[in-house]
Each structure stands twice: as structure tokens, then as C-alpha cells.
Amino acid sequence: DSGVTQTPKHLITATGQRVTLRCSPRSGDLSVYWYQQSLDQGLQFLIQYYNGEERAKGNILERFSAQQFPDLHSELNLSSLELGDSALYFCASSALAGGPVGTDTQYFGPGTRLTVL
Amino acid sequence: KNQVEQSPQSLIILEGKNCTLQCNYTVSPFSNLRWYKQDTGRGPVSLTIMTFSENTKSNGRYTATLDADTKQSSLHITASQLSDSASYICVVSGGSQGNLIFGKGTKLSVKP
Numbered sequence: 001d002s003g004v005t006q007t008p009k010h011l012i013t014a015t016g017q018r019v020t021l022r023c024s025p026r027s028g029d030l031s032v033y034w035y036q037q038s039l040d041q042g043l044q045f046l047i048q049y050y051n052g053e054e055r056a057k058g059n060i061l062e063r064f065s066a067q068q069f070p071d072l073h074s075e076l077n078l079s080s081l082e083l084g085d086s087a088l089y090f091c092a093s094s095a096l097a098g099g100p101v102g103t104d105t106q107y108f109g110p111g112t113r114l115t116v117l
Numbered sequence: 118k119n120q121v122e123q124s125p126q127s128l129i130i131l132e133g134k135n136c137t138l139q140c141n142y143t144v145s146p147f148s149n150l151r152w153y154k155q156d157t158g159r160g161p162v163s164l165t166i167m168t169f170s171e172n173t174k175s176n177g178r179y180t181a182t183l184d185a186d187t188k189q190s191s192l193h194i195t196a197s198q199l200s201d202s203a204s205y206i207c208v209v210s211g212g213s214q215g216n217l218i219f220g221k222g223t224k225l226s227v228k229p
Contacts, residue, residue: 004160105166107163
């Protein structure tokens with residue numbers, strides 16, 4: 001158990017809909033990262049927040065957005081969903097602000113499996 | 118183009134044997150290289166993180182090497198166990214945008 005929690009575990013929705021994925025980082029960690037893992041594209045880095053502020057951006061679509069709240073939990077909002085958005089979405093946390101080029105260890109949550117029908 | 122290629126795609130070995138997984142990258146400029154272990158349906162677990170100046174890093178039975186000149190890394194697993202069955206993912210950070218570039222992974226099966 002990494003100490004990172006994600007809810008819900010599974011989500012099934014229809015095309016065109018909007019969903020929110022939630023992540024609570026490990027106690028004391030200030031950075032939250034979001035990743036998408038699909039069968040055809042593998043793992044992709046989406047976005048990082050550090051202590052409430054956006055820190056780094058990866059391959060995040062404009063239909064997707066995220067935020068980190070004062071209690072450090074984070075939410076990833078996916079809108080106008082398409083079939084291709086079906087994937088595992090992982091959240092990871094780390095203690096420092098390092099970001100993609102940093103060397104702090106990232107601890108991954110169990111993921112949310114999103115199915116778009 | 119920034120890419121990370123892993124080989125082999127899949128590997129089957131007998132319990133107790135050693136194995137080596139390869140990762141070649143074309144990412145420039147280079148910041149660091151990570152190896153992750155991912156069990157099916159679960160989140161990745163960090164094994165090692167290496168910067169430009171590090172040649173070798175160990176984590177128990179896992180030893181990663183990095184040759185920044187040839188842009189190659191390897192992950193050596195010693196005395197394999199059934200629990201080593203997983204996908205092993207190489208991730209390179211860098212590039213002009215400071216991004217993370219993931220390999221497609223090597224799926225390792227350890228048989229009794």
C-alpha cells in the first residue's frame with residue numbers, strides 16, 4: 001500500500017459526459033501527479049500540482065483539467081468524453097516539487113479505471 | 118523525436134535465474150531515468166532513479182545501469198522470484214519541454 005488513495009476504483013460512463021476523479025496524496029506529500037495508461041499509448045504524464053499550484057504540464061488534453069485543494073487532495077476533471085479516453089488513470093504523490101525532471105520518488109495510487117461507452 | 122525503446126517486449130524465465138532488461142532512449146537533453154515495476158492492474162512502483170552522473174544503482178535484487186554516452190540503460194534482476202512477474206517500465210525525463218517519456222515496458226513472467 002503506497003498511502004495514495006484514489007476514488008472511485010471503477011467508472012463507467014457515456015460519450016459526451018463529464019467525470020471527476022479524486023486523489024489523496026500520502027501524508028506530508030505536497031506534489032500530486034496525474035497519469036493516463038491506455039492499451040495503445042502506454043503510460044502518459046498529464047499534469048503536476050505542487051502545494052496547490054500547477055507545476056508542470058504533459059500531454060493533457062484541453063478537455064481535461066485538474067486542481068489541487070488546500071488540504072492537498074486533487075481532482076482530475078474529464079469532459080466531453082470520447083471512447084478513446086477509456087483508460088486507467090493514476091495519481092502519484094511525492095514530497096518535493098521536483099516535477100518531471102526531479103529525482104524525488106513518486107508513489108502511485110491504485111488507479112481509477114474509466115470506461116467510456 | 119524523443120523516444121524510449123524497451124526490449125525484449127516479453128520474457129519468460131525460470132525461478133532463481135537472472136535476467137537483464139534493456140532500455141534505449143533518444144531523449145535530449147537528458148535529466149534522469151527511472152525504472153518502475155508494475156503488477157497487472159496496479160500502480161507502478163519505483164525501483165531506481167538515476168541522473169546523468171550515476172552509472173549504477175541497486176535496490177535489493179534489482180540493479181540498474183546507465184550509459185549516458187550510448188543512451189542505454191539496463192535493469193538486472195538477480196535470483197528471480199515468482200513475485201517478480203510484472204511489467205517493467207523505463208521512463209526518461211528531459212527533452213526541451215522537460216517531459217516524461219515512457220517506454221512500452223517489458224513483461225516478465227517467472228515460472229516455477
